[in-house]
Structure formats: C-alpha cells, structure tokens
Amino acid sequence: MFKLNKCLILHPIRNNTMSHIELNDKKIQILNVAEKLFSEKGFEGTSIRDISKEAKINIAMVSYYFGSKERLLEALIFHKTVDLKLQLENLLQEDIKPLEKVNKLIEIYINRICLNKGIYRVLHFELYNKKREKSLQAFTELKKGNLKSVESIIKQGQAQGVFRKDVNIQLITPTIIGTFFHFHMNRSFFEELFDLKTEEMFNNYIKNDLTKHIQQTIKALLVYEN
Amino acid sequence: MFKLNKCLILHPIRNNTMSHIELNDKKIQILNVAEKLFSEKGFEGTSIRDISKEAKINIAMVSYYFGSKERLLEALIFHKTVDLKLQLENLLQEDIKPLEKVNKLIEIYINRICLNKGIYRVLHFELYNKKREKSLQAFTELKKGNLKSVESIIKQGQAQGVFRKDVNIQLITPTIIGTFFHFHMNRSFFEELFDLKTEEMFNNYIKNDLTKHIQQTIKALLVYEN
DNA sequence: GTTTAATTTAAACACTTGTTTAATTTTGTT
C-alpha cells in the first residue's frame, strides 16, 4: 500500500539488547492496547490512531517502535504465544493417570486462551486471511508442537489400555478449543441464555460448567466402556 | 461517520414487491461477491470498491441498492440464514431413533455451514464486535430457534432412556459447531497435516472423517453405557 | 413516440488511513 522510501531504524536499541526481545514499558503498553482493540474491532477495524489514543502516545510511536502496523501484529503474536509451549511440555513429564493428564490439558488450554482472549480471537480471524500468512507462521509452529503433546498424552493412555484406539487424535484439539471458542465468540448469546450478568459470573461459568462439559465430552470419547 | 443530508429512496421498488425481499440478479450478484470478500478479508477489510470491481458494477450501485455497507451486511445475513430454521424444524418431525436424529442434526449443521462458509465466518467475527450488534439480531434469533430444536431432540432421547441425563444440553451445539469451525478456521494447518491437496479432498475429509468424529464424540457423550 | 421511472455512470465530497518528515524535548554519558 505504502512504500518505505527510506530504510528507517525500525528497532531502536537501548542497553545493547535487541528490541524485539527487550520490551520496555511503552512497547508493552502499546501491545496491550493493540491486543484489546484488535480483538474488539479486528485488525483492519483498528487504526493506529485508535491505538495511540487509547495508549496515550503519539501516532508516530507505533511506527517508531514496531516499524509498521503489520509488524506490530507480528510482535503481538510472538509476545503472547511463547510460553504455552513450555506449559504443555511440562505437563507431558508429569507422572499422573492419562485421564487426569487430559483433564489438565483441557484446563491449560482454557486458562491460556482465557488469559489471552484478545490475541487468540485476532489469530483465528486473521489467520484465514491469506495475506497475513507470514505474520502467523509462528502460530502454526506453536500448533504443531501442541498437537505432538496431545498425541503423546493420548497414546500413553492407549498403551495403558484405558483409552480406546478408534479415535481421531488429530481432531481432539479442534473439539476442545472449538467448543471453548464457539462459546466465547457467541458470548452475548450465552450471557443471556445462562443469565451471566457480570464478568465474574461469565468467567466462573467457563471455569466450572464449560470446562466440565469439555472434560466430560473428551472422557466419553476416549474411555473404553463397551 | 457520514450523515444522510437527504432521505434517499433506498429500496427501489419494481413489480410492486418490497425490495428487501425481492432480490433481482444484480442484487444477488452483489451479495455473493460481498459474501466472498467479507469472508476472505473481513467486513472492515473489504471496501465497496473491492466489491464493485469484483462484481463488475459501479461503486454507487451498492448504496443505491442497499443504502449503505452496513445494510448490505444485514441483507446478506438475512438472505443466507432463512432456511436453516425450516430444515431443523422438519428434522424434529421425522420418526427416527434419537441417535439417528442427532447424527442427522450434525450433518445438517455441517452441510449448512459448508454451503455458506463465507457468511458464517463473517457472522462469527463481526458478532463479537459490539457496534455491529443490530445487524446481527436476526442471527441471534436463529440461534435461539436452533437451540430449541436441539433441546427437544435430546429430551426425546432422554425420555426414551437412550440418552443420559447428566449432560449440559446447551453446550452441545458449541461442541458440534465449534469443532467444525475450528477445523475450518485452521484450514491451511489441517490441509498440511492431512495432506489434503485439492478442494475436493478437503471437502471429502469434512464429509467423512470430521463428520464421523463429531458424531462419534456426541454419541459417546449422550449414550448410556455405565 | 413521448413521458415517466429506474438504472447506471463518473466525479466529487468529506473524512480516515498508515506512514514519514523535521523539529523539539528528554535522557544518558562523559
């Protein structure tokens, strides 16, 4: 759309650290506001002016720190997805029953996405948008890793004879995350349906009822009971 | 943003029929292009110029026929969601076993959303966007109706003693649609994972494997086997 | 064939967009 007619110093460096790793207060502030607004209004629906107004900074600061709106999105994705991978790998090592592990997995997923509500909404939408593919490659890698973790947990259970073997392992994550997401995407519908008047009530419903439903569903699917 | 300084004749009438019901060829053409582009690039990410270029019409025609971009979205939603309701109500009347009915329900859902891929993506995204609430009220009504259909099917099964009673009926739709949607939203990820090289292979995977997985999951959740 | 209404058009409107500029202020180092 617009070409850089000069190569800017896109990543100002302080204290000899690379700026896309070092995130000073102002950068984090921008990222948080961006996450909020992107998730509320979409990437295209949010202007840099919206962001800078809400973050109480000058418009130029976004370009100054991140180079462009596109790169801001990249930085946001990177910043928000780094540690889920670690959490799952730790779970793998735990010495508990397979079903317990699956239940914990579900809790981790829900908790993670709940904490970073915003960015996951953006991701799932922008992801479909072909032109944004490059920005989202890191996210694809994350998903591959997650799938491997899930696979090995379930195969453990199958080897122990507690999980049935005729399940499509690769489609279990879509069921877990999809259920949760659909609930979140239709938030106002379910708020009305279950009479969840406050933010707290909504979050409690997720923590208790929705989580229980997903765990019950996956258990029913996995556990041998013929 | 912009005020109408004069009340336009927004719905040109021909043959004495109301235009928001009568859709001539050009209107349908615009709606189809709008659906395609909205789903590819989002509502905000698609300009009226994009639409008019792809539909090979003048920019002004969109305002002429629909009044505004916002109203175009409303017309699109209305146009694409009218008949799902009927389909579900017919299913209710069918005289088949509860589990068969649930399986058919799942097939209807998947088929429906597959046929109107585009609009459902738009809906699920724009829905979250508070400012678009009015445009989407018709969709909320649709969901309420759907939920009632699902409820009555499952309660039938429970009354016959074939479905267990400790399930959260209201969360079954999220599991069905959520699983499917998550699969669709992460299309390119699963294309790579399952090596689905062509559009046909992808659709076949949905028709066979994904549908089977969802049916298997819901069956496991519903059917008594303690 | 004329008149009326509906359709289509190019151009303009007012406004928003992401980005860059050049000048200014703040900060850190010596």
Added chain:
DNA sequence: AACAAAATTAAACAAGTGTTTAAATTAAAC
C-alpha cells in the same frame, strides 16, 4: 555543562474510505 542518542511531537503526505451528486442511459408505460 556539553554532547550525543533516544524519545516524542505536530504536521504533512499520498492514498483509500463510504457516500452522494447530478447527469446520462436504459427500460417501461401510456
């Protein structure tokens, strides 16, 4: 205190936005 680097600013940039206008074309009705 003096200097350099970094941060911040207001203003401008070119391009894009949804919408409206007024004139031109087409179709329908009489």
